[in-house]
Amino acid sequence: MLLTGTGRLAPAGLSPWALLVEEGRIAWIGPPAEAPRAERVDLGGALVTPGLVDSHTHPVFAGERSNEAASRLEGQPYTDGGILRTVRATRAADDASLELLVESRLRSALAAGTTTVECKSGYGLSLDQELRHLRIIARVAERLPLRVIPTFLGAHAVPPEHAGMAEYAAHVAEDMVPAVASAGLASFVDVFADSGFFDATATERIGRAATAAGLGLRLHADQLELTGAARLGVDLGAASVDHLEQLDAGGVAAMAGSSTVATLLPGPATVLRDRMPPARALLDGGAGVALASDANAGTFGAFGAMPLVIGLGATLLGMTVAEALVAATRGGAAALRRPDLGVLEVGAAADLVAWDADHEGAFALRLGHVRPLRTWIGGVELAAAARRTIST
Ligand code: NIG
Numbered sequence: 001m002l003l004t005g006t007g008r009l010a011p012a013g014l015s016p017w018a019l020l021v022e023e024g025r026i027a028w029i030g031p032p033a034e035a036p037r038a039e040r041v042d043l044g045g046a047l048v049t050p051g052l053v054d055s056h057t058h059p060v061f062a063g064e065r066s067n068e069a070a071s072r073l074e075g076q077p078y079t080d081g082g083i084l085r086t087v088r089a090t091r092a093a094d095d096a097s098l099e100l101l102v103e104s105r106l107r108s109a110l111a112a113g114t115t116t117v118e119c120k121s122g123y124g125l126s127l128d129q130e131l132r133h134l135r136i137i138a139r140v141a142e143r144l145p146l147r148v149i150p151t152f153l154g155a156h157a158v159p160p161e162h163a164g165m166a167e168y169a170a171h172v173a174e175d176m177v178p179a180v181a182s183a184g185l186a187s188f189v190d191v192f193a194d195s196g197f198f199d200a201t202a203t204e205r206i207g208r209a210a211t212a213a214g215l216g217l218r219l220h221a222d223q224l225e226l227t228g229a230a231r232l233g234v235d236l237g238a239a240s241v242d243h244l245e246q247l248d249a250g251g252v253a254a255m256a257g258s259s260t261v262a263t264l265l266p267g268p269a270t271v272l273r274d275r276m277p278p279a280r281a282l283l284d285g286g287a288g289v290a291l292a293s294d295a296n297a298g299t300f301g302a303f304g305a306m307p308l309v310i311g312l313g314a315t316l317l318g319m320t321v322a323e324a325l326v327a328a329t330r331g332g333a334a335a336l337r338r339p340d341l342g343v344l345e346v347g348a349a350a351d352l353v354a355w356d357a358d359h360e361g362a363f364a365l366r367l368g369h370v371r372p373l374r375t376w377i378g379g380v381e382l383a384a385a386a387r388r389t390i391s392t
């Protein structure tokens with residue numbers, strides 16, 4: 001199949017353009033006049049980009065915490081109580097209803113142009129519940145065309161049946177991580193490494209267990225306080241450290257000299273009225289930067305918000321629109337250690353979106369109100385039914 005257009009092929013900006021898809025991959029890119037002969041699909045003047053890569057989401061939860069968001073905006077602090085409230089509601093939900101919730105959230109993401117999504121467990125906090133949530137992610141992933149990368153986030157908060165953080169972290173490291181790895185249910189392990197949640201000793205213990213089990217590592221780091229968790233993530237070889245609202249100049253320098261990606265999440269930073277992470281300093285220093293949604297139960301509830309996240313990157317984080325688009329595609333793929341995704345290059349997966357816009361500036365101008373016209377994943381176009389939004 002040969003896709004052609006007279007609009008922009010972003011971020012490179014080639015126009016007019018032609019792109020040959022063979023066996024799910026991009027086989028050739030260039031001007032239409034030089035294109036190999038193949039069945040043509042003309043996309044006219046539409047902006048075409050790689051499919052968006054959302055490298056940080058928490059879709060497995062039941063219950064509602066909108067009242068907590070309102071209370072926080074009236075001055076209540078953000079504590080582990082909110083996560084534990086979601087844990088109670090999620091443990092009580094049966095498999096079928098939880099599966100439906102996850103499916104509708106991922107369908108919303110797909111309908112909004114996300115073609116790869118990382119999905120964390122982390123609202124179960126016992127071995128049985130965490131395995132149940134990871135199995136639900138796997139079952140939903142089988143039914144949907146989007147690419148799903150599962151992450152085990154047993155260390156999200158300390159559940160009430162455990163004596164304390166150190167004791168629960170030992171259980172996560174010694175029992176849960178090996179069980180998740182041997183069940184083949186996760187690619188990564190994540191830790192909420194922040195003040196009031198998991199300290200450096202606990203994080204290091206879980207991080208080393210992940211590596212020993214052959215799983216990648218990613219951390220929630222330096223969001224609530226500057227604890228040095230981002231630097232610890234770099235030292236532990238994490239694929240990504242995420243949030244970074246409180247990161248200082250030393251932390252930026254540590255990130256810039258590493259292969260650990262800085263994943264920035266302007267959604268929850270906005271909802272929590274937090275400071276914004278130092279995106280400009282990270283980019284100027286040469287760090288790898290990703291933008292992701294962090295869609296979750298308590299601090300940013302918008303699944304399908306990646307077009308908005310690009311807009312927030314360009315408006316609130318001081319990135320150019322092109323930088324924000326790259327961070328939400330190539331950057332997210334790097335954070336997931338999938339260099340074959342998120343780029344329009346020969347050899348990469350043919351994951352593409354044609355948008356109802358003619359320039360990537362629309363992501364900033366319309367703050368999220370940019371919609372896919374057509375989407376391909378691995379060279380296969382989404383059926384109209386899969387493009388339908390199911391609101392959550
Ligand atoms: O990434 N920071 C930790 N976890 C989520 C919030 C989870 C919740 O409050 O339910 C986040 O923001």
Ligand code: FE
Nearest residue numbers: 058220294296
């Ligand atoms: Fe998160």
